[in-house]
Amino acid sequence: MTATSNAVTVLKATEESPSLGRGATPRAQLDFKLRVAGLNFYYGAKQALYDIGLQILVHRITALIGPSGCGKTTFLRTLNRMYETVPRARAEGAVLLDDEDVLAMDVVSLRRRVGMVFQKSNPFPKSIFDNVAYGLKVNGTRRKGALAEAVERSLRRAALWDEVKGQLHKSAYALSGGQQQRLCIARALAVDPEVLLLDEPCSALDPIATAKIEELLFDLKETCTIIIVTHNMQQAARVANDTGFFLLGRLIEFNRTEMIFKTPARRETEDYITGRFG
Amino acid sequence: MGARETWRKFVNVFMFSLTGLCAFTAVGFLFFILGYLLWNGGRALNWAFLTHLPTPVGEAGGGMANAIVGSAKLLLLASLVGIPPGFLGGVYLGEFGGKTFSFLVRYTTDLLNGVPSIVVGIFAYTIVVLPLRHFSTLAGGLALGVMMIPIAVRSTEESLRTVPQTLREGALALGASKWKTVATVVVPAAGRGIVTGFVLDLARVAGETAPLLFTAFSNRFWSPGWNQPTASLPVMVFTYAISPYEDWHRQAWAAGLVLLLLVLVTNIAARLLVSGRMSVPQV
Numbered sequence: 001m002t003a004t005s006n007a008v009t010v011l012k013a014t015e016e017s018p019s020l021g022r023g024a025t026p027r028a029q030l031d032f033k034l035r036v037a038g039l040n041f042y043y044g045a046k047q048a049l050y051d052i053g054l055q056i057l058v059h060r061i062t063a064l065i066g067p068s069g070c071g072k073t074t075f076l077r078t079l080n081r082m083y084e085t086v087p088r089a090r091a092e093g094a095v096l097l098d099d100e101d102v103l104a105m106d107v108v109s110l111r112r113r114v115g116m117v118f119q120k121s122n123p124f125p126k127s128i129f130d131n132v133a134y135g136l137k138v139n140g141t142r143r144k145g146a147l148a149e150a151v152e153r154s155l156r157r158a159a160l161w162d163e164v165k166g167q168l169h170k171s172a173y174a175l176s177g178g179q180q181q182r183l184c185i186a187r188a189l190a191v192d193p194e195v196l197l198l199d200e201p202c203s204a205l206d207p208i209a210t211a212k213i214e215e216l217l218f219d220l221k222e223t224c225t226i227i228i229v230t231h232n233m234q235q236a237a238r239v240a241n242d243t244g245f246f247l248l249g250r251l252i253e254f255n256r257t258e259m260i261f262k263t264p265a266r267r268e269t270e271d272y273i274t275g276r277f278g
Numbered sequence: 279m280g281a282r283e284t285w286r287k288f289v290n291v292f293m294f295s296l297t298g299l300c301a302f303t304a305v306g307f308l309f310f311i312l313g314y315l316l317w318n319g320g321r322a323l324n325w326a327f328l329t330h331l332p333t334p335v336g337e338a339g340g341g342m343a344n345a346i347v348g349s350a351k352l353l354l355l356a357s358l359v360g361i362p363p364g365f366l367g368g369v370y371l372g373e374f375g376g377k378t379f380s381f382l383v384r385y386t387t388d389l390l391n392g393v394p395s396i397v398v399g400i401f402a403y404t405i406v407v408l409p410l411r412h413f414s415t416l417a418g419g420l421a422l423g424v425m426m427i428p429i430a431v432r433s434t435e436e437s438l439r440t441v442p443q444t445l446r447e448g449a450l451a452l453g454a455s456k457w458k459t460v461a462t463v464v465v466p467a468a469g470r471g472i473v474t475g476f477v478l479d480l481a482r483v484a485g486e487t488a489p490l491l492f493t494a495f496s497n498r499f500w501s502p503g504w505n506q507p508t509a510s511l512p513v514m515v516f517t518y519a520i521s522p523y524e525d526w527h528r529q530a531w532a533a534g535l536v537l538l539l540l541v542l543v544t545n546i547a548a549r550l551l552v553s554g555r556m557s558v559p560q561v
Contacts, residue, residue, distance in 0.1 A: 069423045079453065082451060112453035122330075122444035135452035184448070191452060 033058040034079060034102075040068040041074055041092035043086065047249065048074045054244060054254045061217055061226040063240030063257065065233060067272070070246040072229045076197050078239060079227065080114040081107050096264070109246065112139060115193030119200040121180035123172035123187075128164050131172045131183055135191040150190050158186035159216050176183070178209025185216065189224075198228040202235065214239050233273055237261050245269045312538075319535025322528035328536070331550060332498050332509075338525055342533055344500050348508035349484070349540065352418045355504070356483055359423025363474055364430020366473075371431065372438030373460045383431075391428035398425050399489030407493060413507035418494025418557040429482065433475025437468040470552045477548045481541040487512040511537040 034056040041049035049071045056062050064072040078085040078091050079102065090198070095102040102110060112135075123131050132151040133141075141147060151168070155161040160182045172183055181201055188196060198217075202210040213269045217226055217239050230236050236243050237257060244254040245268070253260060253269045326341045333340030367387075371380050402421035407413055441464050449459040465472070494508050496517065501508035511533050518530035 080451060082447060085447060085450065108453045108455060111451055116451040118444060118447065118451075120444055122442070122448040124445060124448065124463050134449070134454075134462070138449075138452065138454040138458050141420075187448075187452065 002140050021116060032056060033060045033098065035094070035096040037094045039078065039091060039095060039209045041071070041078060041083070041091045042089070044088040050249045052251050053126060056222040056225060056227065057242065058225050059214060059221055060241040061221055061228065061239050063236035063243045064227065064229045064246060065231075065236050065272070066246035072246045073199055075246065076199055076227060076229050079195070079197055080111050080116055082116060094115060112191050113193055114196045114197060115185050115188035115191065117181070117188055117199065117201050119203055121177065121204070122185050123180050123183055126172065128175070128183065129168040132186050132190050139191060154186040154190040155218065157189050158182045159212060160186055178205050178212065181209070181213065182216070189220070193224060195228040196224045196226050198226065198233060200229055203231060210235070245272060247272070252256070315531065315535055315538060318528070318531035322532035323535055327529065327532050331500070335523070342509070342511070342514055342529065342536070344497060345509035345511050345514045345533065346536060346540070348494070348497070348501060349537065351415050351441065352422060352490070352506065352510055353480060353484055353502070355419025356422035356426055357476075357480060359420055360426025360479070361430055364427045365434050365472070367427070367431040368434025369438065369460060369465065370494070372435040373464060374456070384395040387428040388432045395425060396488040397488050399491065399493055402489065402493045408449060410505070413493060413495035413499060413559060415494055415504045415506065415508045418490050418508065418510065421489040421493045422486060425483050425486065425489070426479050429479040433479065434472050437471030437475060438464060440471060441467045473548050473552045477545045484537060484541050485512055487516050511540070
């Protein structure tokens with residue numbers, strides 16, 4: 001606990017940033033939504049992340065790439081503490097959302113601010129309406145009018161409204177795979193998260209559905225800070241402003257996407273994006 | 279064709295036939311019992327059987343209206359006693375339990391499930407019949423209810439385990455607490471399986487006779503309230519089947535059939551109740 005608190009204090013005090021070095025906008029003009037320093041992560045005795053440090057800019061899309069098992073999903077799940085569902089998993093280090101310590105704050109309020117969309121769409125066995133309204137209902141919104149309004153707004157933001165508006169009472173399972181994933185995005189958006197985490201949201205979708213979701217991310221950027229884990233490097237290159245490359249539990253390189261893909265600073269990054277391994 | 283290949287094909291056909299034959303035998307027995315019951319019970323079943331009290335020995339006709347109502351009351355009471363702790367205990371095991379205590383609870387419920395029903399009857403006899411000094415619906419319902427608990431616990435737990443982890447994560451990621459997640463997503467998603475488990479559980483105790491013999495006992499008349507001995511269908515089947523009267527034998531078959539129909543109606547009603555609910559498609 002003391003190690004974590006110290007790291008948080010240091011991070012808050014110095015505002016030292018190990019990331020976004022070359023070619024990035026000077027620190028003073030930037031607004032960081034998430035700041036991570038000295039993050040180590042363990043599943044029991046097995047260490048999964050080593051000394052991760054990066055800062056994520058507000059209203060931008062950040063992609064995390066790397067081969068399977070490199071820790072990018074674990075890192076993503078640290079940001080909303082979803083790793084806590086795994087017994088004996090623990091994170092040490094500093095993770096700040098604005099100026100709040102993610103690892104110490106109330107987990108329910110954290111997850112209301114940091115939403116998540118999963119690899120496999122996971123709509124609840126409820127109607128389309130009840131799926132989108134779920135987050136609001138558990139947060140205490142009961143008024144029918146407010147719920148209906150939020151459901152419509154969220155479905156519009158997820159570009160799903162026109163396809164489902166006449167059938168909100170139908171089961172969410174009646175939708176296609178791509179629609180289900182957009183429903184899950186709408187569900188996450190309904191509680192107005194500040195950060196949206198996406199864990200390979202398109203890996204089970206066809207190219208058309210994928211294109212729709214990518215388009216959607218551009219619009220969502222206006223209101224959310226987006227972090228997306230992807231195996232698809234073209235996707236990272238298409239949608240992300242910044243990209244981080246993970247390998248064997250370490251953050252090898254983190255920079256603006258065009259720098260990562262055109263002039264990577266590290267040999268490992270170049271090998272990975274050119275397909276020499278991974 | 280080599281000898282090995284011939285042998286392999288023979289074994290294949292032989293094993294296929296053997297499993298098929300055994301499967302056929304298994305359902306065969308069930309259909310035989312069901313058909314026999316329908317044939318014998320159906321002939322003795324009439325409106326008077328459902329609406330009249332038993333007649334005195336030697337007088338033809340009469341029915342088992344009191345036993346039908348008695349069985350229904352006993353099963354209602356058993357559900358009230360057995361399902362709440364069984365359900366919540368199963369939720370605990372499936373969603374909240376730690377390792378050691380869960381192991382203990384699971385082991386104990388399995389043990390309780392193996393306790394002979396007549397022993398459960400003695401238990402109800404000791405804690406209800408002896409202090410009150412008379413047999414009652416209450417004692418019988420308690421005995422059957424206690425018998426329901428272990429299966430209710432395990433079937434609830436098993437149903438919850440079929441709910442994909444991704445659904446729990448989806449709810450937690452939206453800021454739902456663990457309890458909210460369980461109550462609003464996991465339990466509804468497993469609802470159909472949970473209810474089916476309860477119905478099977480109820481069907482199992484509906485036919486129990488031994489624990490009723492010295493708890494609910496029997497009654498040739500109506501049993502108002504919950505505090506008097508009551509007739510029940512299984513005990514009536516037992517009493518009438520071992521009697522020397524041909525007419526009673528026929529009525530025992532009818533009672534068996536009515537018991538079966540009672541379970542069937544409960545089953546269908548419970549399924550209708552949950553059929554409108556949306557469930558997770560199996561992948």
